[in-house]
Amino acid sequence: MDSSDLEKGRARATTSQVTVLYFARLREALGRDAEDLALPADVRTAGALRDLLRNRGGVWETELAAAKPVRIAVNQSMANVNTAIGAGDEIAFFPPVTGG
């Protein structure tokens, strides 16, 4: 492996691959509970990711509409639209919680 291969390897490792999870009403409406996604370079916050997903149209547009009370967690901590996201992160979208 020469140095250019090493460079490519590093580039792959830093590709912004994230895991996105969906729960409860959102999981059912979107028809999936998880997916792996390569983040476009300009998607750096949880809010930008929500916009990206909403742009898929159809049920994504309806369920992730700005008016919908969607909660976000980044790496299993409550987050908000301004929370930074990057390679390897686990980002979850779900409705307001109703336990207890």
Added chain:
Amino acid sequence: MSIRVQTEDFEVGAELAAMRGDRAIGAIACFVGLVRDVNDGSAVAELTLEHYPGMTEKALEDIVSQAKERWDIMDVRVIHRVGTLHPTDQIVFVAVAGAHRGEAFAACEFVMDYLKTQAPFWKKEQTPGGERWVDARASDDAAAQRWHAHEAS
């Protein structure tokens, strides 16, 4: 501190007995939540609880840590059930042990209020009209919010 998320039922007496070793403990306050048979005007035959494994435990640990920072308490136990439950079933258990009842009562209520708004659990009900996801209540947000007001004062 003990935090459990489980499908099985729990025995309140056994949980409280397990908290009694420390001779400095003078009070244990305890809350048990049950499944009701009516919610928002509809009969509820069955309740299914979904959660976010990993984050749920982390969120509950964080809530308990906050309670321990705010009050001089010695032990906290939280049990939350997931899966399918029926009316009269136990769903959640929170117990707080402290030297005196004041801290124990307050911390117990704080943990429940925060659990309701911060821990990733979702309820789905089976009613005569079909399945429905339970909507979050503004009153639960208000209950959690009042602890912030205390902090500010």
